[in-house]
Amino acid sequence: MSCETDVTGRVMARQYARDMAIAALIYVAVLVVSVFVVRRLDPPQWVAVVLALASAAPALLMMRAYMRRFNAMDEFQQRVQMESMLAAAAIVGFASFTYGFLESFAGFPSIDGALLWVFPAMTFVWGLAQIFVARRYK
Amino acid sequence: MTHHSDTAERHAVKQVFRDMFFAALIYLPTVLGGALAIKWFDPPQWVAALLAIAPIGPALLILRAQLRYTRSLxxxxxxxxxxxxxxxxxxxxxxxxxxxxxxxxxxxxxxxxxxxxxxxxxxxxxxxxxxxxxxx
Amino acid sequence: MRNRLKVLRAERNWSQADLADKLDVSRQSVNAIETGKYDPSLPLAFKIAKIFALPIEKIFSDDEVAQAAE
Known part of the structure; x- marks a missing residue:
């Protein structure tokens, strides 16, 4: 019985890893093409807008893959995921707030497209937070 | 029919508003004061950095108010x-x-x-x- | 999950607010449990059972089990 759910869990995990890897590959590919086109070919503004939005689209694929995995989890796992995501949102929210102030008032370097880093930062902190949240329930 | 829980909820809402209000009351002068001080007095970098980070304090108060409210639900x-x-x-x-x-x-x-x-x-x-x- | 909260409450002539008071939750939460939109946590389910002085399975039942019994 538990063996069976373990197998299902492993299949789900593999499926998730594959979905994520594919989404990441698409992301990198689209981004490289977009950056090349925008920097080298100097296209009209609307083309640049379309390329920028197209580059963001694979993130939706990642979210879909994650939602699929989330829905397949049991309620305890879901709880761990949710708590760590709350922690990540709070930490990244305040961290970006601090850097924003340093940027505007204390002459810290203004990163072009700094907002780009919110998504990776949240994902990273969220993964980190999962370790701590999971430990609390051990 | 005492509606105890409704009263408790209203109390919690009142509490969170009061907490938020005071946090904002500290927060806004900190932000504005810090910005103006940096602009007018052009202090050394580390003082400017401290002034820029200062609003985080009241921001944490806001977070605390939020947590307190969530816990009362x-x-x-x-x-x-x-x-x-x-x-x-x-x-x-x-x-x-x-x-x-x-x-x-x-x-x-x-x-x-x-x-x-x-x-x-x-x-x-x-x-x-x-x-x-x-x-x- | 199904539950007989509404019936049990009516038998005792309690309003949703009365039950909410006894459980120390909001009236909205009692309503959400009664309409089946929300399944209470285990501690809350035990609290409900205690207040009605009934075993949990006399108040809550699994959808499938309930259907099989009908």
């Missing part, structure tokens, strides 16, 4: 808040990625990281309305 309302926050985090994560790319590739005007936090708060309030519909 019953389990369903806490769940509604958590789900809404999760949706807000996902929406803001995606929106910032999209806008960051627009900034980088399509020369859209630079938006400061300061706005991530307010965006989370706004997205959270809106998501709250939708999640409430699901349960209430």
């Amino acid at each position: 019953d389990e369903l309302h806490r769940r509604i808040h958590s789900e809404a926050m999760m949706i807000a985090a996902i929406v803001v994560a995606f929106a910032t990625l999209g806008y960051g790319l627009l900034e980088d590739l399509a020369d859209f005007p630079h938006i400061s990281l300061i706005w991530v936090f307010p965006a989370l708060c706004v997205a959270w309030s809106i998501a709250n309305l939708f999640v409430r519909q699901k349960y209430l």
Whole structure:
């Protein structure tokens, strides 16, 4: 019985890893093409807008893959995921707030497209937070 | 019919508003004062950095008020808040990625990281309305 | 999950607010549980059972089990 759910869990995990890897590959590919086109070919503004939005689209694929995995989890796992995501949102929210102030008032370097880093930062902190949240329930 | 729990809820709401109000009362002068001090007196870099970080203190007060409020809620309302926050985090994560790319590739005007936090708060309030519909 | 909260409450002539008071939750949460939109946590379910002085399975039942019994 538990063996069976373990197998299902492993299949789900593999499926998730594959979905994520594919989404990441698409992301990198689209981004490289977009950056090349925008920097080298100097296209009209609307083309640049379309390329920028197209580059963001694979993130939706990642979210879909994650939602699929989330829905397949049991309620305890879901709880761990949710708590760590709350922690990540709070930490990244305040961290970006601090850097924003340093940027505007204390002459810290203004990163072009700094907002780009919110998504990776949240994902990273969220993964980190999962370790701590999971430990609390051990 | 005492409506005890309704009174408790109203009390909690009043409490969170009071906490938030005082936090904002400290927060706003800290931000404005810090900005103006840096502009007018041009202090050394480390003083400027301290002044810039100072608003984090009152911001933590805001977070504390929020946590206190969440803790006073019953389990369903806490769940509604958590789900809404999760949706807000996902929406803001995606929106910032999209806008960051627009900034980088399509020369859209630079938006400061300061706005991530307010965006989370706004997205959270809106998501709250939708999640409430699901349960209430 | 199904539950007989509404019936049990009516038998005792309690309003949703009365039950909410006894459980120390909001009236909205009692309503959400009664309409089946929200399944209470185990501690809350036990609290409900205690207030009605009934075993949990006399108040809550699994959807499938309930259907099989009908």
